[in-house]
Amino acid sequence: MATDYLKRILTAKVYDVAIESELEAAPQISARIANAVLLKREDTQPVFSFKLRGAYNKMANLPPKALERGVIAASAGNHAQGVALAAQRMGCRAVIVMPVTTPQLKINAVKARNAEVILHGESFTDSYNYAKELEAKEKLTFVHPFDDPDVIAGQGTIGMEILRQHPGPIDAIFVAIGGGGLISGVAAYVKQLRPDIKIIGVQTEDSDAMVQSAAKGRRVTLTDVGLFSDGTAVKLVGEETYRLARKYVDDYVTVDTDAICAAIKDMFEETRSVLEPAGALALAGLKKYAARHRMKDKTLIAVTSGANMNFDRLRFVADRAEVGEAREAVFAVTMPEERGSFRRFCELVGSRNVTEFNYRMAGSTQAHVFVGLQIAAAGESSKIAGNFRRGGFTAIDLTHDELAKTHLRHMIGGAGPAADNELLYRFEFPERPGALMRFLDSMPPNWNISLFHYRNQGGDYGQILVGLQVPTTDKKAFAAFLAELGYRHWDESDNPAYKLFLR
Template sequence: MKSNTTSSIKKGAQHVPPYFPQLKDIQQAAKVIAQVADETPLQKSIRYSKQLEANVWLKREDLQRVRSYKIRGAFNKINSLSPESLKQGVVCASAGNHAQGVAFACNHLGVEGTIFMPVVTPKQKIDQTKMFGGDRVQVVLEGDTFDDSYKASKIFCEEEGKTFVHPFDDPKTIEGQATIGLELLHQAQEPIDYVFVAVGGGGLASGLCATFKELSPNTKIIGIEPAGAPSMKKSMEKGELVELSQIDKFVDGAAVQKVGAFTFPICCNHLFKMETVPEGKVCQTILELYNRDAIVVEPAGALTIAALDDFKDEIKGKNVVCIISGSNNDITRTAEIKERALLYGNLKHYFIVRFPQRPGSLKEFVVDILGPNDDITHFEYSKKSSRENAPAVVGIELKSPEDLEPLISRMKDNNFYGDYLNNKPDLFQYLV
């Protein structure tokens, strides 16, 4: 799913940013966060380098002490506050990673914090936030998306007279995230041709753009968004900030309805390209990293690697860095991750099966209709009573995508076929 966004970036570049990170401020941020943030490894991926015929390096921010890069911006922002503001306390909204960075900073600096998170936030991220914050932090679950939590947190912040610590749209936050660029340039043994970075609100992407503009202007920064939440891409295409009415919340660390007023013009002017990646491809990448490299990542952490296939011709023979942004994944999501990966790979299919009114039809379906490598992974009658006459929703996992058409043909020839649900998203969501 390659997207041609060069023209949209040029259109967005008409905007003059109200702020652009200065190298001296980024270098100062590096000194500030040195007391809490680790210098994470830059590791060469033998597998991806061989597969893509490029030198692919992974910047392992998933190994940060809060398991994401967000501690950098959160700590830099909170540390910059006046004693009066620190005494009054801070507020933030987060889908999980920024929350943990803020919680850690609050505990370390002795600051009271109130953290708003969406109700759908994985339990693992909520528990980690409470653990890092200790008795300094209160967690409030509000709304279905980051944007819902953000709106509620801003109201609370104004009512209580506290300081808001923005997850991406704040100069101090951006400068903290930008320190990754300093580390990359210090660690890299050769010039970096490409950096792939996940884009949610755009804080990390903006910080990297600033660092590389000053220190390595020939490096191309490529932003990656989930296809179900392309807020930066849509904004670039329109040439102004766009708020999406609906988003797919699955890639929770990079799913926002609206990017930042600070970050949008920076990304417009300095990102080389914006790319979107389907959520199913992200899930495939998560499973591959775990099974083949023993690397555990959250969906947002897999975005950059998931995009590499779309750039294989462009990056061939080049030095490429992928930012692995975080590893705060909840094991309870594994079933959904596998399901999305199989659906994207055209290996999982759902049907309405109408069993003929003849004895032994269910046995016939299993023995004669299914292929030798096909597995039933979901089976539910549409009616609990009169099952022998009721159609059923059946999920089937295939060994190969090529097995689908023969399966459908056997179902139709023997009067089992009712409907195919994968290409009917509304019905699919309702029944499965």
């Protein structure tokens, strides 16, 4: 099987549409982490991601009759654009099924390449199932986003280029994983020729189907996946990609949203290019893995796999990059409302840069402060919190508190002590016109909304914080409401920042 992949990759047809992307040195990141870091710039492909390699190779290997009938795919992301471009070049029909929630921007991008767009279903699974139905009915060929030998071989050409572009020593190659097509292809090639090179898979902490599958020894279906890195939000990895990953992938690392934002910033500072979250995943994983294993003077490669990000999302990325880089820490500090306490607080902050400062009196004897400070290294935040405490203040380190970072810092209104039986929930949901109103509509009328904060995270998904007054006798009904709603959610009712600023 393995030699079969080597042959498939060596003979893959991708260069009618794809470029041989640069393998570029990253001197600033290299200096910072004391390893030689190289970036395989797949974000510079014609559709700003590697996806056209697999799609084109699949289509180039189809018999002429099948090509004449056309192809079908289900995707709202990079795969859709890859298939659309490949079909346009080959002059064949392409039908792309997308969930009805797909932002217009992505629909237009695919239509601009003359592909036919069908909006069907609420989720990707619905679109996928409908595409499979149409495949049979209209005798189209289904182009799978990852679980197909020709797609895998197309992505594998990235491995081939890396070895050709850098014949010298390479210690590890870091690759983002969604369904696993990219890493399977790269690993299948590299391990045949240079088995000494470690292949490390990178996933997000909240979308780690391959990591969990590898650990359990069978493919695991996730019930929920995080939406931030939309390119890799896959609930079930492929059969063939799982088989190849088990065989060839040496290790895995998972990263959080803040680390991805920090990697997007690193990339911007290094190259002035902006990656999408999935595109920066490999670099975020490289940084974390190198630090965890105390790597030094190694040659490490990250495949920067895509750059399709809505401009609006940059606001969120910029907000979070500082925390991800361990350059910002945030705290809730309670101080006595008395002469001199503000001054004492400023002395404790010292010469550090203040990134954010919110002050609110709480009754006649106390005041609450939400403060962001620039720091030099991870771990410093707990030391600073200790300093505040020694200085006589109550301090909570909120540097890793999602509620505080996403919602609290943008909220006004202060505490609502009159809200009896208040439950606080955080929700994440796919964004689309009317989504917020739909959410509000689904709120049961018998429970009072005591708090609401919504923030659009840049086109693809939104985050909401809701306080609801739910009598204890209604707990069951509330659980049923959550299940019916179907959005990812977190109970934040015991969150210390909530208790301090909003209760």
